[in-house]
Amino acid sequence: MRLRAARLIFAAGVAIWPAGSIAENWSIDDERLRVTSTGAVPVAPSFEAHERAEPAPPLAEPAPQAEPLVAQAPQDTPLQPLPQVDESAIRYFAERGDTRRLEAEIARLRALYPNWTPPADPLAVPENVDERLEEMWRLYAEGRLGEVRQAIARRQSEQADWQPPADLLDRLQLSEARERLFNASDLDQYQMVVRLGSENPSLLTCSEVDVLWRVAEAFAMTDRQPRARDAYRYILTSCDDVQERLATMQNASTVLPDDLVEELLTLERTGEDGQGEFASIRDARARDLLARAGEEPTLQVAGEALRRVERLAQDGDDASDPRLLGWYHLRRENGEEAERWFHLALEREPTGEAAEGLSLALIERDQFTEAEDTIYPYRAENDDRQAVYLAAAANLLGTEPRVALSSQVLARIVAEAVAVRDVTVARQLGWYARAYGQHETAGQWFATALGFDPDDEPSAYGLALTRLQLGDDTGVAELRRLWTGRSERIFAVGTPNAIDATEPAQVAAPAQSQPQQQTRQEESQPVASGPRASEQPARTAAPAPQRQTGCRTTVDPRSLSPATALQRGWCLMELNRPLEAAQAFDVALASNAEQARRDAAYGKSLAYLRAGLVDDAAVAAASAPMTPERGAELQSSILAERALGAFEKRRYTEALIALDQRAQIAAERNDLLVLRGYAYLNLGRIGDAERVFRAVAATGNREGLRGIAAVQESRGAN
DSSP, X not given: OOOHHHHHHHHTTSOXXXXXXXXXXXXXXXXXXXXXXOTTOOOOOOOOGGGTOOOOOOOXXXXXXXXXXXXXXXXXXXXXXXXXXOOHHHHHHHHHTOHHHHHHHHHHHHHHOTTOOOOSOTTSOOTTOOHHHHHHHHHHHTTOHHHHHHHHHHHHHHOTTOOOOHHHHHHHHHHHHHHHHHHHHHTXXXXXXXXXXXXXXXXXXXXXXXXXXXXXXXXXXTTOHHHHHHHHHHHHHHOOOHHHHHHHHHHHHHHSOHHHHHHHHTTOOBOTTSOBTTHHHHHHHHHHHHHHHHHOTTOOOOHHHHHHHHHHHHHOOSSHHHHHHHHHHHHTTOHHHHHHHHHHHHHHSOOHHHHHHHHHHHHHTTOHHHHHHHHGGGTTSOHHHHHHHHHHHHHHHTOSSOOOOXXXXXXXXXHHHHXXXXXXXXXXXXXXXXXXXXHHHHHHHHHHHHHHOTTOHHHHHHHHHHHHHTTOHHHHHHHHHHTTTTOHHHHHTTSTTOOOOOOOOOOOOOOOSTTSOOOOOOOOOOOOSSOOOOSSOOOXXXXXXXXXXXXXXXXXXXXXXXXXXXXXXXXXXXXXXXXXXXXXXXXHTTOSOHHHHHHHHHHHHHHHHHTTOHHHHHHHHTSSOOOHHHHHHHHHHHHXXXXXXXXXXXXXXXXXXXXXXXHTTSOOOHHHHHHHHHHHHHTTOHHHHHHHHHHHHTTTOHHHHHHHHHHHHHHHHO
């Protein structure tokens, strides 16, 4: 994690050198920060033009000592003033008109040399001025450190007895150290940063706050958070620049754990307006906490943080804070509060996120009309919003008592359901039509839902009830046959075992990706009029699969008793895991009970058929005696699968043989008649194909019409 942004913000307005008024320097080693109270120790200022630094205003007396981080090192010997003072920097700043740096330099020299008196006229050129030394100072001030070194080396080679001023060498060394420290920090060489800080304590002052930030970051990145905390604490207890203090707290928030950040926040100062200087940081932390809580329902948010964000949401004019509050309350199933905040967010900024949250809150409160209307304009933005719209629409259709929807709303629900092939909405359209006595329309919608998902049992159940209502006994019988062993209530439709069954009307809102709401999961079926099937009718021809959550785990069926294995086999069939079911049924075949063996053989055969293993299904069907009804059903299913497999392999004669054999034991369905017609067509038996297709078309089946068109096209080609 890097802290570049704050550094760039403040680099242009920070005094990069310690003024004479700063009375403390730091010494850093690998394990601790140590403050050394040095009184008037000479602290080398930096005049690097490339850092564009502004000097701190000089103070006549040293500033009060800051509280040391660990311990203070005693000072035994006061510094003595030197007999000669290098005033070249004063002249240079005076010539450039840089009064702030001029004053800072004078303050520094006064602190170093108490008996020294600054020149009355800094611009007065002294006699015998050293022009080459003046040039070195100019290069230094422009940040051309390498050229300064070259100039020093060149002059020493020419004048063996000449030595550069110690002040210039100290400043040059300090600037080079700062540059190396910055480079190490930029390259994430944190140990190097700590070492350079330790070797150059003059850099660790309030006027070098960027250096302090980098050292603190280096400690944090090397798992020494308490040392980083101490560095930030030093700035907050010793430095007064408001912007630097705020940036310090921002930096600390990015690298320190919450408890250490809270500790540093206690060092906040109150401004003249009565506001704490770190109010913006407290606001950001409260927002971050609320955002995390919107993703983690178990995360508790302190009342202070919640109240702070609520105050920001009420007093501000943007939509982000109300959205945060909306997701927070929605995640905790507080639909009323979530609705209030999402309403505010949507008013301020109409966005899909706010509409999505508001719709979920409205669904939570059973206000489906408003939910559908709110999310509809944003439904196509992404999959999540489309799912929310479909949930709102399905719930709206299933509302009890029924809501009379306008043609406009119904039209857009229908269009969306068909466009995305949504089973739930299509099924609910079927129940909605049944509620208004439109049974033919209801049947079409249930059939459409099954077209989207052939294994959707609730749609098949609705279709069975509707066909019974319309007197379509053949259609009911076909559905009972298809769902034998898979749904007891469908198998019971139209039999004396059928009794009233209440169906839940509402569906669940979709499980949302963060920060959306996770809601309940329920089956989508309203109460249907007309004859209804029982949820648990008595067993008739076939054993029904038992719903067991236990069969979702992997178990070796050989470890089970035959009775348990039989039950597990039907459970696995309901989960559409036919091969595992076949293994369970195989264990159940060892039962001592004859009925259990028959049920196991029947189930094993059905499992292999569902897996497309037709030959294995035939073998399983012969593994135990069966009733004539079951035997005929399995044989017809096996022959149908063989016909289909042969047709796909372009073995049209074999397909016709299998169809002829099946026709001897069961009526030929329209889909198999269509298969027969195309087999004739591919064998060149045009007349037979046309006869079959016309018989199918006479039932109203569109595939028959397509087959007739194919016959005519074939004749035209010939």
